[in-house]
Amino acid sequence: MTARVQREDFDIGAEIAALRRADPGIGAIASFIGLVRDVNEGDAIAGMTLEHYPGMTEKALAGIVAEAKGRWNIIDALVIHRVGELKPLDQIVLVVVAGAHRGAAFAACEFIMDYLKTQAPFWKKEQTAQGARWVEARASDDQAAERWRDPQAK
Amino acid sequence: MSIRILYFARLREDMGVAGEMYELPMDAGDVKSLRARLIARGGASAVALGPGKAVRVSVNQDLARDDTPVKPGDEVAFFPPVTGG
Numbered sequence: 515m516t517a518r519v520q521r522e523d524f525d526i527g528a529e530i531a532a533l534r535r536a537d538p539g540i541g542a543i544a545s546f547i548g549l550v551r552d553v554n555e556g557d558a559i560a561g562m563t564l565e566h567y568p569g570m571t572e573k574a575l576a577g578i579v580a581e582a583k584g585r586w587n588i589i590d591a592l593v594i595h596r597v598g599e600l601k602p603l604d605q606i607v608l609v610v611v612a613g614a615h616r617g618a619a620f621a622a623c624e625f626i627m628d629y630l631k632t633q634a635p636f637w638k639k640e641q642t643a644q645g646a647r648w649v650e651a652r653a654s655d656d657q658a659a660e661r662w663r664d665p666q667a668k
Numbered sequence: 669m670s671i672r673i674l675y676f677a678r679l680r681e682d683m684g685v686a687g688e689m690y691e692l693p694m695d696a697g698d699v700k701s702l703r704a705r706l707i708a709r710g711g712a713s714a715v716a717l718g719p720g721k722a723v724r725v726s727v728n729q730d731l732a733r734d735d736t737p738v739k740p741g742d743e744v745a746f747f748p749p750v751t752g753g
């Protein structure tokens with residue numbers, strides 16, 4: 515179980531290769547990548563700055579991954595989240611979950627992203643033609659996280 | 669005894685500082701009373717933390733609620749709803 519916050523880009527191929535080599539019991543790997551888009555709320559986005567809370571962010575991510583491990587029968591999970599200056603097409607976040615079978619891997623991957631979006635302390639400030647603005651939290655993200663609220667939710 | 673307060677993202681900009689040391693009164697209280705005391709100082713604190721502002725709080729790097737206790741030596745952070753991912 516690994517959670518990293520870094521400025522550098524990541525390579526999903528290398529990350530998955532390292533993860534699957536570590537355990538021949540792995541039969542399924544689910545992954546998610548979040549990217550910077552060039553448009554938000556109808557405005558062109560030139561780039562964004564991602565800020566975090568050093569210490570708490572790592573702790574929150576580790577807690578989310580541990581929660582996923584407790585809920586599903588998964589073998590390993592990896593979260594990498596970038597901070598700093600990012601541009602459209604750049605990768606922001608990677609989640610990889612490995613398990614014996616696909617069901618738990620898919621579900622745990624989605625759970626980790628839903629909780630990350632609503633609980634891990636990251637903030638985006640995006641640059642538009644009208645200047646920089648803080649991205650507002652979305653109610654749809656809260657609703658997505660809410661469906662996992664029951665500790666038995668799978 | 670004092671606590672360390674941190675501000676992030678929009679709240680840091682509104683406060684004009686990334687953090688401060690804050691002297692706790694004898695009855696340390698909870699997150700709700702701390703926020704009320706900060707707002708009562710007026711100025712940037714009243715603007716950044718005032719009613720109607722979406723503010724999240726952590727105590728010692730765990731998400732907190734209004735009734736989470738605040739004790740001397742704690743690290744308390746105020747920030748907007750998170751927008752990572």
